[in-house]
Amino acid sequence: MFNRQIVWITGASSGIGEALALEFAAQGARLILSARGEDALQLVKAKCDAISDNDSNLVLPMDITDEASLANRVELAKAWGGRIDMLINNAGITQRSSCLNTDMATYRTIFEVDVFGQIALTKAVLPGMIEQGSGHLAVTSSISGKIGVPFRTGYCAAKHAMMGFFDALRTEVDHQNIKITTIIPGYIRTPISANALSGDGSAYGREDTEIRGGMDVSECAKVIVKGFKSRKPEISVGKGFEMNALWIKRYFPNWLLKIAARQYAKMAKNNDLI
Numbered sequence: 001m002f003n004r005q006i007v008w009i010t011g012a013s014s015g016i017g018e019a020l021a022l023e024f025a026a027q028g029a030r031l032i033l034s035a036r037g038e039d040a041l042q043l044v045k046a047k048c049d050a051i052s053d054n055d056s057n058l059v060l061p062m063d064i065t066d067e068a069s070l071a072n073r074v075e076l077a078k079a080w081g082g083r084i085d086m087l088i089n090n091a092g093i094t095q096r097s098s099c100l101n102t103d104m105a106t107y108r109t110i111f112e113v114d115v116f117g118q119i120a121l122t123k124a125v126l127p128g129m130i131e132q133g134s135g136h137l138a139v140t141s142s143i144s145g146k147i148g149v150p151f152r153t154g155y156c157a158a159k160h161a162m163m164g165f166f167d168a169l170r171t172e173v174d175h176q177n178i179k180i181t182t183i184i185p186g187y188i189r190t191p192i193s194a195n196a197l198s199g200d201g202s203a204y205g206r207e208d209t210e211i212r213g214g215m216d217v218s219e220c221a222k223v224i225v226k227g228f229k230s231r232k233p234e235i236s237v238g239k240g241f242e243m244n245a246l247w248i249k250r251y252f253p254n255w256l257l258k259i260a261a262r263q264y265a266k267m268a269k270n271n272d273l274i
């Protein structure tokens with residue numbers, strides 16, 4: 001299904017993006033790999049090239065927050081592949097800080113990466129997909145895009161925003177043969193918490209126990225690609241209690257609010273707040 005398809009993955013230098021690249025390479029896709037870190041992207045490309053039967057992947061470094069550069073990135077992507085069949089808006093950054101301890105500048109940084117960057121790139125790619133008469137746009141949201149989680153007020157706000165944006169966009173472009181998929185990972189074992197921002201915008205630099213105990217990232221990528229194949233509009237992926245929280249939120253929302261508040265109160269009592 002993905003053989004020779006041009007799949008552009010942002011945040012491809014590590015974690016879920018890297019694992020998706022490897023999974024798509026195994027399915028015969030031609031990949032455009034983007035993130036800021038070019039060296040890390042070259043390593044991912046080398047792994048993908050080793051899986052693909054030819055040198056069919058491109059490293060296209062970019063900072064998703066540099067809106068002025070995105071049109072040029074899209075041109076370079078199209079010049080290389082001729083078209084873009086799929087864009088996976090996967091680049092992202094999270095936080096570990098309570099609202100009271102989070103600077104406004106940190107909230108703005110999270111929104112620049114997790115919201116405005118994704119919207120800007122999607123807007124830059126969409127006209128080409130409409131012109132070619134098909135396309136697939138995906139975004140890596142999160143359980144935090146469905147549920148409020150302590151110490152992630154900005155991240156939750158950003159991921160909820162992306163759920164709304166892409167659900168609304170689906171209503172506009174479905175008749176033009178443009179598919180939209182929102183991905184809802186639970187805890188997945190990646191460097192995400194080490195790369196998280198503290199309240200003052202500095203690196204958090206630690207691995208959470210939930211992330212350490214999360215789903216293996218290759219397994220996560222397999223579930224996501226299987227979901228794409230089944231044309232699911234929403235793909236949930238994870239293995240812990242947080243996945244149950246999705247249906248608890250739907251059917252017993254008040255109960256879930258109580259559980260989350262109790263969890264926070266317990267951390268406050270243990271003086272375990274960030």
Ligand SMILES: NC(=O)c1ccc[n+]([C@@H]2O[C@H](COP(=O)([O-])OP(=O)(O)OC[C@H]3O[C@@H](n4cnc5c(N)ncnc54)[C@H](OP(=O)(O)O)[C@@H]3O)[C@@H](O)[C@H]2O)c1
Pocket residue numbers: 010011012013014015016017034035036037038040062063064065090091092093094113140141142143184185186187188189190191192195211214
């Ligand atoms: N791991 C989880 O438990 C989990 C759960 C739910 C959702 N997610 C979501 O999954 C996505 C991938 O996260 P991950 O877990 O794989 O974490 P990760 O390993 O930290 O990956 C984040 C990726 O985003 C890129 N990135 C960050 N800022 C960027 C920017 N300004 N411009 C371009 N690229 C940027 C990073 O590369 P550079 O630093 O080189 O730019 C990296 O490739 C994120 O959207 C995250 O919110 C993860």
